[in-house]
Amino acid sequence: MGTVPLLSDEEVSAEALAVFEDIRAVRGTDFINNFWRALAHDPVTLKATWERLKKVMGSGALDPLVKEMLYVAVSTANGCSYCVHSHTAAAKARGMTAEQHGELLAVIGMAMQTNGLVTGLQVDVDEVFRA
Template sequence: MPDLYPDEYLKASEKFKQVAGPVNEAYKAWHTQAMNAGALDKKTKELIALGIACAIRCEYCIDSHTQKAKAFGATAQEVAEVIQVATIVNAGSTISYGIQALEHYDN
């Protein structure tokens, strides 16, 4: 796999943080609060985030949430099951949108 975080990306990321200022700080605070343990523990939240990251095809998110889930004790089997669930949800969504194609066809 090629380097996911090339120097150009890291530099642009730092520039964004500086330019976005308080909005970026608010996002970071929101992210921290949302990912803290609550009714769901941190591992579960990271596994949920990983499933969503797979479904929306965010390479950076997949990398980040996989590493964090692993750090919080997620097993390879749990990660595999998350991928399976994300795949099913994504496939179901495709079917739902595909049904609209049939509706358009009949009109």
């Protein structure tokens, strides 16, 4: 259960509605997800988050599918169920196959296991790995 009600287009401020319209235009959809509707209670944070997300997830050196898969991995590590679901859906929409999803989950699981082991053992970082 959310801690704030999800705001409809009719309930949001003019500033928040402008962000919603930009989301719709950039994504080519009329759908505004629950994250944005909850964040609309604070139009300043809504706008800042959307602007940053557009830059980070937009065109760049990394393929858009890779970015979505990275988002799934980090969301898994952070325990954000909402983000795991939304970015898995986005990755699938960008062409992630069932095989790629399986490998992604295997890498996430392997990293979590080895991270736990090395953290528990407090293994010193090899000098050749230091940047």
